[in-house]
Amino acid sequence: MIQRNVNLSRLKAGYLFPEIARRRREFAASHPEDPAKSETRIISLGVGNTTEPILPVIDAALVDGARRLAVTETYTGYTDEGFLELREGISRVFYKNAFSASEVFISDGAKCDIGRLQLLFGAETNVAVQDPSYPVYVDGSVLSGAAGEWSGEGYAGITYLPCTADNSYFPDLSRLGKNSLLYFCSPNNPTGAAATRSQLEELVASALEKRCLVVFDAAYAEYIRDPALPKTIFEIDRARECAIEVNSFSKPAGFTGVRLGWTVVPKELKYSGGESVNADWNRVMGTIFNGASNIAQAGGIAALTKEGLGEIRELCDFYLGNAKRIRKVLENLRIACVGGDNSPYIWARFPGKDSWDVFAEILEKCRVVTTPGSGFGPSGQSFIRFSAFGHRGDVEEACRRLAANLRP
Numbered sequence: 441m442i443q444r445n446v447n448l449s450r451l452k453a454g455y456l457f458p459e460i461a462r463r464r465r466e467f468a469a470s471h472p473e474d475p476a477k478s479e480t481r482i483i484s485l486g487v488g489n490t491t492e493p494i495l496p497v498i499d500a501a502l503v504d505g506a507r508r509l510a511v512t513e514t515y516t517g518y519t520d521e522g523f524l525e526l527r528e529g530i531s532r533v534f535y536k537n538a539f540s541a542s543e544v545f546i547s548d549g550a551k552c553d554i555g556r557l558q559l560l561f562g563a564e565t566n567v568a569v570q571d572p573s574y575p576v577y578v579d580g581s582v583l584s585g586a587a588g589e590w591s592g593e594g595y596a597g598i599t600y601l602p603c604t605a606d607n608s609y610f611p612d613l614s615r616l617g618k619n620s621l622l623y624f625c626s627p628n629n630p631t632g633a634a635a636t637r638s639q640l641e642e643l644v645a646s647a648l649e650k651r652c653l654v655v656f657d658a659a660y661a662e663y664i665r666d667p668a669l670p671k672t673i674f675e676i677d678r679a680r681e682c683a684i685e686v687n688s689f690s691k692p693a694g695f696t697g698v699r700l701g702w703t704v705v706p707k708e709l710k711y712s713g714g715e716s717v718n719a720d721w722n723r724v725m726g727t728i729f730n731g732a733s734n735i736a737q738a739g740g741i742a743a744l745t746k747e748g749l750g751e752i753r754e755l756c757d758f759y760l761g762n763a764k765r766i767r768k769v770l771e772n773l774r775i776a777c778v779g780g781d782n783s784p785y786i787w788a789r790f791p792g793k794d795s796w797d798v799f800a801e802i803l804e805k806c807r808v809v810t811t812p813g814s815g816f817g818p819s820g821q822s823f824i825r826f827s828a829f830g831h832r833g834d835v836e837e838a839c840r841r842l843a844a845n846l847r848p
């Protein structure tokens with residue numbers, strides 16, 4: 441028979457969310473819910489998945505986008521790198537027109553682009569990640585062969601840059617190797633920390649000095665409320681010489697099930713041999729991707745109008761309202777935490793405890809599902825991620841239970 445790709449056998453993660461689901465099922469089996477007692481219901485603050493409906497203006501555009509496909513005059517087929525109106529709109533709204541349409545590539549989502557981006561660099565690439573980090577940076581590197589062998593705590597071919605309370609969740613970039621591919625996410629999943637302007641200046645300066653390429657994941661940029669915080673890496677001088685930005689409508693517009701994202705690859709970006717990264721990305725996308733859904737793109741175009749941007753703001757504010765409630769409860773319990781003010785995640789610290797033990801304790805005492813920080817990398821040990829994605833009533837009920845039953 442055909443041989444399995446050895447890289448598949450090297451995957452370690454992908455284990456986190458199935459394991460959480462398994463433990464939840466096990467707990468539910470031994471602690472049945474009583475429909476008459478709402479306090480017995482299990483509530484999840486565990487997943488990074490949106491829960492609230494798409495708002496009216498964007499929704500109407502999605503419906504209209506579907507209708508247009510049923511009419512000869514408005515029918516459209518493949519749109520390759522995306523509708524020009526959407527590409528130009530993204531450049532205008534998020535990047536002050538700093539990019540031409542040929543530098544903005546429309547896709548079916550940021551995670552999908554992050555997976556495909558590895559094809560630009562190959563198996564010999566030195567990869568660096570923030571630790572903890574969103575799993576696809578590491579797992580995508582495993583699949584491409586760049587991560588190498590698993591060695592107990594991590595992969596031999598990956599440099600883990602710890603982001604801890606001691607460094608305010610911004611990594612020590614002196615540990616970044618030359619010619620690396622660095623994945624950087626801000627506002628961060630899972631820590632919820634948002635990098636400051638001076639931190640991103642330091643990031644760009646290090647990348648230029650060490651000839652690294654930064655894949656900047658800005659999926660939560662629309663959650664930033666502090667006007668001093670940059671919403672894109674391209675607010676930093678010379679970032680276009682060293683960075684690609686991936687972004688998505690998933691979290692700001694509730695498009696997790698619609699699927700629409702984009703990647704900005706500046707024309708200035710070059711490999712060590714001087715070749716254009718933009719030209720190669722165009723080639724990769726044209727080869728293995730046939731464009732995002734035209735219906736989703738119609739929704740994206742509407743999301744960029746004044747009314748659409750208002751709906752994005754409203755939706756993010758709603759989740760930020762949840763985050764504020766969760767954070768307040770944790771602070772009242774004197775549990776140290778970050779995030780939740782410019783991101784939908786709160787990263788809570790339980791010194792000396794194992795993440796899975798705290799997960800189990802919260803599930804037992806509060807019937808609330810969370811995410812163990814250790815699942816995001818070695819430096820996530822002793823942390824718990826609380827997600828603000830949830831219906832308001834559920835979040836408020838979860839907060840009441842945490843306040844009543846959780847003792848630090």
Ligand SMILES: *Cc1c(COP(=O)(O)O)cnc(C)c1O
Nearest residue numbers: 549550551574629659688690701
């Ligand atoms: C949710 C999320 C994404 C979005 O992925 P899509 O494929 O666009 O839905 C990207 N990056 C991070 C860090 C995320 O948490």
